[in-house]
Amino acid sequence: MTTSLIAKSFVEALQRGEILYQRCHVCGGAQRLARYACTSCGSERLEWLPAAGGGTVFAITVVSRPPEEAFRELVPYALALVDLDEGARLMGHAPTDLKIGARVRAGVFQLGERRLLRFEPEAG
Amino acid sequence: MAHAATQALGEAGLARAQIDGVLCGYATTLPHLMLATLFCERFALEPAYAHAMQMGGATGAGMLMLARELVRSGRCRNVLVVAGENRLSGQQRDNAIATLAQVGDPDFELPNGTMIPAYYALLASRYLHESGLDEADLAAFAVAMRANASRHPGAHLRTPITLDEVLSSKPIASPLKLLDCCPISDGAVAMVVSADAPAGARIAILGAGQAHRHQHLTAIADTRNFGARDATARAFAEAGISRDAIDYLAIYDSFTITLAILLEETGFAPFGGSARLLREGMFAPDGPQPLNTHGGLLSFGHSGVGGGMAHLAETWRQLAQRAGERQVSPRHTAFVHADGGVLSSHVSLILSREA
Numbered sequence A: 001m002t003t004s005l006i007a008k009s010f011v012e013a014l015q016r017g018e019i020l021y022q023r024c025h026v027c028g029g030a031q032r033l034a035r036y037a038c039t040s041c042g043s044e045r046l047e048w049l050p051a052a053g054g055g056t057v058f059a060i061t062v063v064s065r066p067p068e069e070a071f072r073e074l075v076p077y078a079l080a081l082v083d084l085d086e087g088a089r090l091m092g093h094a095p096t097d098l099k100i101g102a103r104v105r106a107g108v109f110q111l112g113e114r115r116l117l118r119f120e121p122e123a124g
Numbered sequence B: 001m002a003h004a005a006t007q008a009l010g011e012a013g014l015a016r017a018q019i020d021g022v023l024c025g026y027a028t029t030l031p032h033l034m035l036a037t038l039f040c041e042r043f044a045l046e047p048a049y050a051h052a053m054q055m056g057g058a059t060g061a062g063m064l065m066l067a068r069e070l071v072r073s074g075r076c077r078n079v080l081v082v083a084g085e086n087r088l089s090g091q092q093r094d095n096a097i098a099t100l101a102q103v104g105d106p107d108f109e110l111p112n113g114t115m116i117p118a119y120y121a122l123l124a125s126r127y128l129h130e131s132g133l134d135e136a137d138l139a140a141f142a143v144a145m146r147a148n149a150s151r152h153p154g155a156h157l158r159t160p161i162t163l164d165e166v167l168s169s170k171p172i173a174s175p176l177k178l179l180d181c182c183p184i185s186d187g188a189v190a191m192v193v194s195a196d197a198p199a200g201a202r203i204a205i206l207g208a209g210q211a212h213r214h215q216h217l218t219a220i221a222d223t224r225n226f227g228a229r230d231a232t233a234r235a236f237a238e239a240g241i242s243r244d245a246i247d248y249l250a251i252y253d254s255f256t257i258t259l260a261i262l263l264e265e266t267g268f269a270p271f272g273g274s275a276r277l278l279r280e281g282m283f284a285p286d287g288p289q290p291l292n293t294h295g296g297l298l299s300f301g302h303s304g305v306g307g308g309m310a311h312l313a314e315t316w317r318q319l320a321q322r323a324g325e326r327q328v329s330p331r332h333t334a335f336v337h338a339d340g341g342v343l344s345s346h347v348s349l350i351l352s353r354e355a
Helices: A005-015 A069-074 B002-012 B035-043 B059-072 B093-103 B116-131 B135-149 B163-167 B228-239 B256-265 B274-279 B296-300 B305-319
Strands: A020-024 A046-050 A054-063 A077-084 A089-094 A103-111 A114-121 B021-025 B049-053 B078-086 B171-173 B186-194 B203-212 B248-251 B333-340 B345-353
Touching (some): A005 A114, A054 B116, A054 B171, A077 A103, A077 B116, A089 A103, B002 B078, B021 B035, B021 B059, B059 B186, B059 B203, B059 B305, B059 B333, B059 B345, B116 B135, B116 B171, B135 B296, B203 B228, B228 B345, B256 B274, B256 B333, B296 B305
Parallel strands (some): A089 A114, B021 B078, B248 B333
Antiparallel strands (some): A020 A046, A054 A103, B078 B186, B203 B345
16 A cells, blocks of 8 residues: 555654644644645644544444455454544544543554554543 | 437437537446547547546536536537446456545555445444434435335345344444445436427426535544535525425435435434434325435445436436336425535535426
């Protein structure tokens, strides 16, 4: 899978175990995915910053039919959309019993040659 | 496609030489650089205007909207709108799923092992959470679409199903089961938009609207306005009529959750209220606003762009009173809504029979 130029910072950081999100230098607005311009103010001065890792589950599904062979060993696995405390939203793996609204912490796990995002329930 | 186009020309009473515009939907089984031109060559057409369009599931409604603009501007007199593909038999099923995976973001979503049902499942999980409804509420739409398809000889899935059968069907991506998802089908649909439609089949496009607020699931900013609300408002503003005038509905239904969300966001049910209205008979063939009387994508089938255009063909037939055994009591004004991607691109149309 080739990496898009626009998302290079995020993808490379994830392989190092770091989670980045894009923020507007002008208005401070957090972006979802990777953008060329701020969705709040239109500024093109966007920067990648490290996220602390805390967030809240916005949506979650348990996948029973994997799209490709590499994921067959994980079935059934959960995918969650998580709102980071910084305001960005990310998709990642999660425990299958996680509920919407739960507090989570982001980390990474190894699948084959790549590292993927995984959210675990926040301790305490 | 050729078969559907021949039928459309026949119904419209037009000769090939009278077609001066051609809009053609993309096909995942035939990703050609110039599909409209290719089709014209093989179908022996020499139009003055032609190209293919790509708006995912909204392509059919988008082509009809553009055909209307081409006719209104005087650019064309008769525009043939056509789409079709052998999405089921023309390729390996895994290829179809892989092609459709492009709906996901290649850096943030796809690496996680996602596919389209998972995106809609995530939206469904949020919808059930916010509305307090359960999986049986969504399943009711699958049952209703199958009942409609059982009355259509050309439908892909015609055997009636029960609520329990939907709920106990194979899990795909919770809360969606196999029967919450549309099948992959073969099919083709063609229509003609003309400056002078023949008497007896004069179905006017009164209003049209689009909205495009995101491409990818993760980018969605507002789950109460995916874009359908904006597109609908634009279409009604142009038509100059209110929802009360609508007596037929054709709503995109790639999944049961798609139908619930779109019925509500287009304003034909309150938030969380579409399943209740369905159970009360509001959307039944003999109800006030019959919905997808051909069975929709969920049961008539999903052949790509043709799958979305089947809603348009059925709407035309019902308004023109040419729906045969499925004909509902005379209908005058229909609302059509289609979406492409993950509720990403939206097209609303208001069609009306001219007296």
